[in-house]
Amino acid sequence: MTGTDTRSSAGAGRRHAARTRPSYTVVTATHLGALTMDDLARVEHLAELADLVRPAAIRTAATLGVADHIAAGVHDTTGLARRCETRADVLDSLLRYLASLELLDRDGNGGYVLRDAAAPLLSDHPLSLREALRLDGVTGRSDTALLGLVHTVRTGEPAHVGLFGRGYWDSLNEDATHVEAIERAGLGQLVFDAELIRDAYDWSAVRSVVDVGGNTGAILTSLLRPHPHLRGTLVDLPSVARVAAGNIAGAGLEDRCEVAPGSFFDPLPAGRDVYLLSAILGDWDDEQAVRILRRCAEAAGETGKVLLADVNLEMVMRGERAARMELLLRAMMPTPVRTVEELRRLGHEAGLRVTWEGPVTPVRSLIEFSVQESRA
Numbered sequence: 001m002t003g004t005d006t007r008s009s010a011g012a013g014r015r016h017a018a019r020t021r022p023s024y025t026v027v028t029a030t031h032l033g034a035l036t037m038d039d040l041a042r043v044e045h046l047a048e049l050a051d052l053v054r055p056a057a058i059r060t061a062a063t064l065g066v067a068d069h070i071a072a073g074v075h076d077t078t079g080l081a082r083r084c085e086t087r088a089d090v091l092d093s094l095l096r097y098l099a100s101l102e103l104l105d106r107d108g109n110g111g112y113v114l115r116d117a118a119a120p121l122l123s124d125h126p127l128s129l130r131e132a133l134r135l136d137g138v139t140g141r142s143d144t145a146l147l148g149l150v151h152t153v154r155t156g157e158p159a160h161v162g163l164f165g166r167g168y169w170d171s172l173n174e175d176a177t178h179v180e181a182i183e184r185a186g187l188g189q190l191v192f193d194a195e196l197i198r199d200a201y202d203w204s205a206v207r208s209v210v211d212v213g214g215n216t217g218a219i220l221t222s223l224l225r226p227h228p229h230l231r232g233t234l235v236d237l238p239s240v241a242r243v244a245a246g247n248i249a250g251a252g253l254e255d256r257c258e259v260a261p262g263s264f265f266d267p268l269p270a271g272r273d274v275y276l277l278s279a280i281l282g283d284w285d286d287e288q289a290v291r292i293l294r295r296c297a298e299a300a301g302e303t304g305k306v307l308l309a310d311v312n313l314e315m316v317m318r319g320e321r322a323a324r325m326e327l328l329l330r331a332m333m334p335t336p337v338r339t340v341e342e343l344r345r346l347g348h349e350a351g352l353r354v355t356w357e358g359p360v361t362p363v364r365s366l367i368e369f370s371v372q373e374s375r376a
């Protein structure tokens with residue numbers, strides 16, 4: 001850090017400290033010694049940067065639906081505590097803190113109203129952040145794991161493993177409360193150029209496809225809808241698979257689509273034409289990725305194909321906040337970036353050979369593999 005940086009940080013520290021002075025530093029005259037006011041400002045600035053209370057409080061408010069209840073006309077702490085199913089005294093601390101962050105205002109009768117800054121916490125805001133921020137949500141749970149970042153920095157493993165002792169997807173499946181979170185996530189949109197799977201691959205002669213790690217069914221339903229001849233199987237861990245089954249039935253596709261709860265580290269339903277792996281391998285290191293590919297290869301046998309539609313997040317790590325994004329992704333997944341060459345090599349190690357390659361976009365590639373003849 002340059003001298004100029006240090007001074008401007010200290011200045012920023014003073015401005016922050018004036019509003020929300022963190023409570024870490026109790027400085028007495030004997031401590032002060034030769035310290036200057038700038039030293040103090042730096043300490044306060046750093047403590048402010050590291051403060052966890054603000055994100056925890058905002059996310060707690062999102063989890064409890066505080067903004068929705070206030071917007072529905074409940075303004076007093078007792079009424080809000082009843083709606084939020086919390087203790088009134090602790091909720092009052094939370095509400096007063098949110099007011100100090102200028103998200104709430106006092107209404108003049110001892111209650112609270114929302115300030116404009118809190119509008120994105122409302123569930124019906126067009127750009128609502130409520131679902132993304134709530135601690136019992138699919139992304140909230142994953143964000144919370146950032147407190148295990150030290151494990152990632154030491155080992156390269158996901159922060160979730162460090163904090164909770166198991167991977168994110170396993171924990172999502174083991175905790176029944178997460179089914180609701182997965183349900184709220186719904187079918188979702190096709191992301192990271194997943195349209196490529198539907199549009200750039202020739203599905204006309206394919207009769208059956210297994211979507212391995214197919215999540216809640218967004219990709220599989222997008223394949224089955226325009227291809228009435230195609231039959232689908234979705235494999236995913238049990239909780240996610242249960243939600244997928246509901247979505248597939250909701251889309252009226254249950255006659256052509258089965259759901260097979262299970263792990264892609266175990267044998268997969270065998271004998272289908274295509275085994276699709278979309279955005280799967282980034283969550284796993286090379287050794288695990290080869291094991292998944294081998295499971296696909298053994299189920300595909302001599303006649304089936306493995307269609308690897310992998311995602312490369314290198315582009316996401318560029319730009320102004322690149323370092324932040326890189327750290328975040330590395331905390332979430334061991335391998336956010338793999339080149340097409342590396343994917344070919346993993347396929348080869350799993351006993352597969354490339355039979356077709358589709359277009360490559362900045363975030364997505366499509367590689368079709370068949371089982372190598374010598375191993376078939």
Ligand SMILES: C[S@@+](CC[C@H](N)C(=O)[O-])C[C@H]1O[C@@H](n2cnc3c(N)ncnc32)[C@H](O)[C@@H]1O
Pocket residue numbers: 169170194212213214215216219235236237240262263264265277278279280
């Ligand atoms: C990053 S998501 C990709 C979802 C989907 N294929 C897509 O492209 O949007 C990873 C998926 O793998 C599933 N998954 C994780 N571990 C699994 C396992 N051991 N067996 C089967 N599915 C698993 C997760 O539940 C999740 O649905």
